[in-house]
Amino acid sequence: MRAPLLPEGTVVSQATGVLSPAKSGGGLILRLTGDDAPADGRLREFHVLPSRVLERLESVHASSPNDPVEVTGALTVFAGRNWLLPVHVEREEALATRDVPTEVPEIPEGPTDAGDDESVADIVADLESAVSTLRRGIRERPDDEMSADVADDLVLVSRRGRISRDKAGAWILLLDADSHHGAEDRLILLPSKVLNELVRKTRQTGPGQPMLISGTVQHYRGRRFLLPSGWRVPRERENLSR
Numbered sequence: 001m002r003a004p005l006l007p008e009g010t011v012v013s014q015a016t017g018v019l020s021p022a023k024s025g026g027g028l029i030l031r032l033t034g035d036d037a038p039a040d041g042r043l044r045e046f047h048v049l050p051s052r053v054l055e056r057l058e059s060v061h062a063s064s065p066n067d068p069v070e071v072t073g074a075l076t077v078f079a080g081r082n083w084l085l086p087v088h089v090e091r092e093e094a095l096a097t098r099d100v101p102t103e104v105p106e107i108p109e110g111p112t113d114a115g116d117d118e119s120v121a122d123i124v125a126d127l128e129s130a131v132s133t134l135r136r137g138i139r140e141r142p143d144d145e146m147s148a149d150v151a152d153d154l155v156l157v158s159r160r161g162r163i164s165r166d167k168a169g170a171w172i173l174l175l176d177a178d179s180h181h182g183a184e185d186r187l188i189l190l191p192s193k194v195l196n197e198l199v200r201k202t203r204q205t206g207p208g209q210p211m212l213i214s215g216t217v218q219h220y221r222g223r224r225f226l227l228p229s230g231w232r233v234p235r236e237r238e239n240l241s242r
Contacts, residue, residue, distance in 0.1 A: 001042045001043065002042060002043050002044070002045075003038045003040075003042040003043060003044040005077055005080070005081070005082050006075050006077075006082055007075075007077070008075060008076050008077045008192065008193050009074065009075070010074070010075040011072075011073075011074055011075075012046070012071060012072060012073050012074070012075060012084065013072050014070050014071075014072055014090075015032055015036040015070070015071050015072075016032070016033055016034050016035075016036050016068050016069070016070050016071075017030045017031050017032045017033050017036065017045075017068065017069065017071060018030075018031055018033055018066065018067075018068050018069070019031075019048075019057060019060075019061045019065070019069065021061075022047060027047065027048055027050065027054065028047075028048045028054065028057055028058060028061060029045050029046065029047055029048065030045060030046045030048055030069075030071060030084060031043065031044070031045040032044045032045070033068060034068075044082075045082075046075065046082045046083060046084035047081055047082070047083045047084065047191075048083075048084050048086060049076070049083050049084060049085045049086075049190050049191070049218070049225075049227070050188075050190065050218060050220030050221075050223075050225050051085060051086065051152060051218040051219070051220055051225075052152055052218070052219055052220065053086045053087070053088075053089060054086070054220055055220060055221065056089070057069070057086070057089060060091060064091075067091055068091070069089050069090065069091045070089065070090045070091065071084070071086050071088075071089050072086070072087055072088040072089070073085050073086035073087050073088075074087070076190070076191055076192035076193065076227070077191075077192070077193055078191030078192055078193070078195060078196060079191065081191070083190070083191045083192070085190075085218070085227060152217070152218055152219055153216050153217070153218070154216065154217040155214075155215075155216055155217075156213070156214055156215055156216070156217065156226065157214050158212040158213070158214055158232075159175055159177075159212065159213055159214070160175065160176045160177075160210055160211070160212055160234060161173045161174055161175040161176055161187075161210070161211060161213055162174055162176070162207070162208050162209065162210055162211070163189070163198055163202045163207060163209075163211065164202075164207040164208060165207065166186075170188050170189075171188075171189045171195065171198070171199060171202075172186045172187060172188050172189065173186065173187040173189055173213060173226055173228075174186050174187075175187070176210070186224070187217070187224050187225065187226040188223060188224070188225045188226070189225075189226055189228055190218070190225050190226065190227040190228070192227060192228060192229075194215075194228040194229060194230060194231060195228055197231070198211070198213075198228065198231055201231075201233075209233075210233075210234055211231050211232070211233060211234070212231065212232050212233070212234050213226075213228055213230070213231045214228070214229050214230045214231070215227050215228040215229045215230075216229070
């Protein structure tokens, strides 16, 4: 049985889980395991939202499908599911084994830096046992400069646009300022409670109605996505006459 949905806006902090491919629509599902899973044994899983972090997760899953990962991110709710926008992901990697000398080197008499009657070999052995695994962040990337139009988490505030549905069934937003561009400039709307409101409003009034929408932009496989956080219908003012 599945655990109850968590409210939208819930922050998942360093939760441990395993990844599996989604049955439909592509992408990955994160299933919580260990102490982070529900204590009553029910299943809690999140569909991972498109982002550059998801691209890296797919690469990690392809190379090590059974390795657990540690995820931090925020949850949304849509269509009876919890969706996760990851902001940081780590996994444990075993350090490469090194040959530790078994012979204790002779230390000359006099002041040494070993201290507290510990030999150099003892210190090396202690360090090797204390650092047996390495936590590596998955989101790290080379220090390259990214312009604002391609950076993840770019915030849009009250941008005017129109909502419609593409041939694949996805809900998209075409900003009025970008209406002269091609399909690559459309923003695919990500699942959330706000998207549910936008869908309901669009079905009432019909597609193509102007709206002012706010949210954060994500990038995945060369496409742009928007996680909407708010919207309103613009006030159309009549032209002033003298």
